[in-house]
Amino acid sequence: MQYPSNIRIVKVPCIGTIGAIHILKALENGADGVCLVGCSEGKCEYSSGNYRARKRVQYVKNLLGKLSIEKERLEIYNISAGEARKFCEVAREVTETVRSLGPIPLKTKAISNSKEE
Amino acid sequence: MFSKVGSVLVIGGGIAGIQASLDLADSGYFVYLIEKASFIGGKTAQLDKTYPLNDCSFCIRSDKHMECISHTNIKILTLSEVKDIKGSSGDFEATIIQHPRYVDIDKCTNCGLCAERCPEEVNDEFNEGLGKRKVIYLEFPEAAPNSYVIDRKNCLHFTEAGCNICKEACMEKAIDFDQKEQNISLNVGSIIFAAGFDSIIPPYYDYDKLPNVITSMEFERIHSLNGPYGGHLVRPSDRKEPSNIAWLQCIGSRDIYHNYCSSVCCMYAIKQAILARRSNKMLNATIFFMDMRVCGKDHERYYNHAKNEDNIRFVRSKVHNVFPVSGTDDLLIRYADEQGNIYEEIFNMVVLSLGLEPSHDAVRLAGNLGITLDKNNFVETSSFTPVNTSIPGIYVCGAFNAPKDISESITEASAAACASSLNAVSKVALPEPFEVTEQKPVPAGLIIGGGVTGMVSGLCLADQGYKVYLVEKTNKLGGHALKLRKTFKGEDVKSYIKELIDKVENHPLIDVCLNSEVKHTDGYAGNFSTRIAISSSTETKNIKHGVTIISTGADFLRTSEYLYGKNSRVLIWFHTDKILSEEPNTIEKANTWVFILCVGSREPERPYCSKICCSSALRNAMELKKLNPDMEIYVLYRDMRTYGLIEDLYTEARDKGIVFIRYKLDGKPEVEEDQDGKLMVRVKDNLLGEDLIIQPDFVTLQTAIVPGNNENLAKLFKLPVDQDGFLKEAHKKFKPVEFTAKGIYFAGLVHSPKPIDEAISQAQAAAAKAVTVLSREYISTNTEVASIDLKLCVACLTCARICPAGALIINGMGKPYIEPQKCFGCGICAVECPVKAISLEHFNNDLILTECEAFL
CATH class of the missing domain: 3.50.50.60 (FAD/NAD(P)-binding domain)
Structure with a gap:
């Protein structure tokens, strides 16, 4: 059971803490895609964090559309702590989707030490 | 010492x-x-x-x-x-x-290379033998400690000597065959x-021969996401989706070898049926049961939901045999209904609800x-x-x-x-957490309610050296348990309570406040301050305490059904207790006694089981029979819920000749009186299909347990109340005596109806939780709490609206303030704040951004 090595994990207490700014900055800084992974719907430790995140993802997807960036680069999944297999599957799926889309057109900055494949 | x-x-x-x-x-x-x-x-x-x-x-x-x-x-x-x-x-x-584990826990990184290379496969016990695993294995991906283990019995290194494949594969050199x-x-x-x-390996229903007769634990594994079929509900013989599943209850429970009820099977069978129906909407789920014993908190509601909304079929019948259907892997069940009509039905899969x-x-x-x-x-x-x-x-x-x-x-x-x-x-x-306040927790507990539960909690705390304030509304300790005579095991409740009261009143650390009520409370775990009013005087008392335990108990239903209140020979359960201890003459003269169960419980307006009525009725019936063996005793019931070890009492009662008649909610018994006040009970017997008329001397009603005035309490302490009016715990399964707010716990009948032994263990549990707060050297706050930069804050109050912990309050200046003891650090306010005035320590905006950047 493994997930692709080109995924970088940023830990947060709840996906409700992820703001639009974080997603956009990640894309701007060279990530080709962003995936939010949080608790199952209705099972948020903090009552509604994952719903807020879902709404926010929709909002950012709209922004991406306006910037002519593929919406598929941003995804949100609900995976509980007991579903390691599902997490790996999702990680592979997301990597495949992003890989098929190619590098993000936003890459204006020259990233000298890019680690991407 | x-x-x-x-x-x-x-x-x-x-x-x-x-x-x-x-x-x-x-x-x-x-x-x-x-x-x-x-x-x-x-x-x-x-x-x-x-x-x-x-x-x-x-x-x-x-x-x-x-x-x-x-x-x-x-x-x-x-x-x-x-x-x-x-x-x-x-x-x-x-x-x-x-x-020996043969794998060094500290070195193993769980890469799984060893298992990939391992040549030997055996049945996987974790999956109840439904799948295969390697000899070096991890039981499930999230196992703790998270490290592989070698099954020595099957390992080729030990059986045939010399296999070192896994050892060579391991890059971390974690495998050590020399462990002793x-x-x-x-x-x-x-x-x-x-x-x-x-779990027992069932010797029944050809379980070992028929692959599609499975145990309940096998069903759990089949349905589990990390199970052998990846959470796909299929039957073992041909991996096809079943469209018709039967659950057979009481396998290895309530039989001659196991004269007890396993308590959990009814509920888990319902759960499995619901889950099966969720994964396949067209699936027919049938549960064959004897009595539906769903007596826990919210369990009755779950059962009703399964019956009415999930369309799960419940058949009251004990199935005697399961036959294979030749040419298919299906199974034939032959069963008799209550009237004795024989039916045959074919199912794709049969689940045996195994007892414990x-x-x-x-x-x-x-x-x-x-x-x-x-x-x-x-x-x-x-x-x-x-x-x-x-x-x-x-x-x-x-x-x-x-x-x-x-x-x-x-x-x-x-x-x-x-x-x-x-x-x-x-x-x-x-x-200690990284950041602690300078404050020490107040080494005292406030206990509200002086019943058995409250007294037990109080003694537990006081015996560990903490000061206890025991607040009781009435003028004496003991609560409703004073009305009880014996427990289901036959122990004398009265002398126990007397002893308990004695201990509480004489304990140097327990301060009993009778005729008192809580008027106001404030503070957080480790440091509460509560005002108590004594009803006889106008004076109030302020108490400082570190924890609060609520054990205000419940009440009993004052019913108007079955002529209660009109005829003096219609009694409520505790009147029977009283007659038993005080009026032996009355019992000697009585020829017939009727007990009616589920009075007010399990009805549309009160959809829960009161849990104690069946056992209390049986205990009293047995006592009556002992004092007057010629007395005819009838117990009118809906489901006999003698769960767990109480089943013994039920068997004994039937042996003694007590008559049990089941009635349905739509065919309740009728109690009438003639001009002389003599009682007559009319009930439809389901076995005979005819009305029975009983002329009893007394009728005892086992009336429902109803919540006390919890609304008020909930408002005072800001606690949630459930749909039935009992207090609601933080998590039904895993946090049964806690609330989401720290430092406040509850126990006893204020949680849900329950017998005295369960109330006592809850009381002890609440005390254990309380000690985890009181024993700290300093009041701890969460390490990750949000804080507000008031210079940036524009007081839009978005944060106060969305905070799930209720930790954000608006102070007198019209600005928000975060109570660090309440905040659980989810960071939702930080991200919602439009001017980014709120930040979460260790997870602030810059940190996440830097992390996003640094990784790329």
């Missing part, structure tokens, strides 16, 4: 053992947790979802596992067995054998048995130690000391005590932690 040494030994790393260890460790005791498997979690780890929330409870459960693994006060010994225990309370000498069995000797002050249960047997290894060990076991091999305990075994210093919790579900096991585990902590005194330092 003899010298007390050491720490606590917990035997069994299932959910009960884990909870007991955590509570002890959090109160500052050192714990050795002994588990025979290679991982902790026990049977609960094999379950997929839990009732009644259908929760994928893994999130909470894995939290507990991780907490246990990483706790500095807990030493976990996996693959270990207790060989012998010597000594006495306060000074036990335990000999433990630890079998170790004998460990531990000196402990007390011992908790949390050995749990074993006490763990065989534990029975052996307990036998060697001389712990008294009952005739079913469960540990014998008294209703008044529900976690004490016959040997002082050795305690029991979970399914080894009596069959019980997860939430009851957790409650008992906490209770055992509380009881055992009185014997072990070697306190160790508690790990």
Whole structure:
């Protein structure tokens, strides 16, 4: 059971803490895609964090559309702590989707030490 | 005083053992947790979802596992067995054998390369033999400790000598075939048995021959996401989706070999049927049962929902045999309904709802130690000391005590932690969070409600050296339990309460406030301040305390049904108790007595079971029969809910000739009186299909337990109330005596209706939780709390609106303020704040951004 090595994990207490700014900055800084992974719907430790995140993802997807960036680069999944297999599957799926889309057109900055494949 | 040494030994790393260890460790005791498997979690780890929330409870459960693994006060010994225990309370000498794992836990990174290369495959016990695993294996991806283990029995290195494939494959050099069995000797002050249960291999229904006759645990594994079929509901023989499943109840329970009810099967069968119907909407689910015993909190509602909304078919019948249908893998069930009509039906799959047997290894060990076991091999305990075994210093919790579900096991585990902590005194330092306040917790507890529950909690706290304020509304201690005569086991309640009151009133640390009520309360865990008013005077009293335990109990229904209040011979349950102890003449003269169960319970306006009525009616009926053997006694019931070990009482009652007649909700019995006031009961007998007329001398109504005035209490303490009016816990399964707010706990009938033994174990559990707060050196705040930069704040109040913890309050200046003790650090306010005035320590905006950047 493994997930692709080109995924970088940023830990947060709840996906409700992820703001639009974080997603956009990640894309701007060279990530080709962003995936939010949080608790199952209705099972948020903090009552509604994952719903807020879902709404926010929709909002950012709209922004991406306006910037002519593929919406598929941003995804949100609900995976509980007991579903390691599902997490790996999702990680592979997301990597495949992003890989098929190619590098993000936003890459204006020259990233000298890019680690991407 | 003899010298007390050491720490606590917990035997069994299932959910009960884990909870007991955590509570002890959090109160500052050192714990050795002994588990025979290679991982902790026990049977609960094999379950997929839990009732009644259908929760994928893994999130909470894995939290507990991780907490246990990483706790500095807990030493976990996996693959270990207790060989012998010597000594006495306060000074036990335990000999433990630890079998080698052959993999170094510290080095193993879980890459899985070893298992990939391993040439040998065997049946996977974790998946109940439905799948295969390698000989070097990880039971399930989230197993704790998270490390591979070698199954020596099947490993080629040992059986045929020389296979070193895994060792060569391991890049971390974690595999060590030279590990040896170790004998460990531990000196402990007390011992908790949390050995749990074993499933039986059913010798019935051709389980071993028919692949599609499966056990309930096999169903759990099939449906589980990390199970052998990846969560896809298919039957074992041909991996096809079944469209028709039958559940057979009471397999290995309530028979001649097991004269007890396993308590959990009805609920888990309903859960499995609901889950099966969810994965396949067209599926037909049928449950064949004898009595539907769903007596826990919200269980009745779950059953009603399954029946009415999930379209699960319930058939009251004991199935005698399952036949294979030739040419297919289907199964034929022949059953008789209550009227004796025979039906035949074909199912794709049959699930046997297996009962629980006490763990065989534990029975052996307990036998060697001389712990008294009952005739079913469960540990014998008294209703008044529900976690004490016959040997002082050795305690029991979970399914080894009596069959019980997860939430009851957790409650008992906490209770055992509380009881055992009185014997072990070697306190160790508690790990303090990075940031603590300077404040020490007030070493006092406020207990509201002076019934049995409140008094037990109070004594637990006071015996550990904390000041206790016991607030009671009425002018005497004891509560409704004063009306009771005997427990279902036949113990005398009256003398117990007398003794308890005596202890409470004479305890130097307990301050009993009678005729008092709480008027106002404020503060946070470790530092509450409460105002108490005494009804006889105008004066009030201010109390400082570190924790609050609510045990205000419940009330009984004053019904107007069945001529109650009109005819003096129609009684409520406690009147019978009174007659039994005070009026032997009345009993001698009575020829016929009728008990009516479920009066006011399990009705549309009160859709819950009151849990205690069946056992109390049976106990009283037996007593009446004893005093007057010629008396005819009729018990009119809807489902006989003598769960757990109470089943014995039911069997005994039938043996003694007490007549049981089942009625339905739409055909309730009718009670009438003639001109002379003589009573007449008319009830339809379902077996005969005819009306029966009984002319009793007395009718006893087992009226419902109803919640007290909880609305008021809830408002005062800002606590949630459930749909039935009882207080609502933080999590039904895993946090049964806690609220989301820290420092406030509850126990007893204010939680839900329950018998005295369960109320007492809850009382002890609440006290155990309270001690985890009181024993801290300083009041701890969460390390990750949000803070507001008031210079940036524009007071839009968005944060106050969305805070799920209610930690954001608006102060007098019109600006928000975060109470650090309440904040649980989710960071939702920080991200919602439009001017970014709020930041979460350790997770602030810049940090996340830098992390995003640094990774790329």
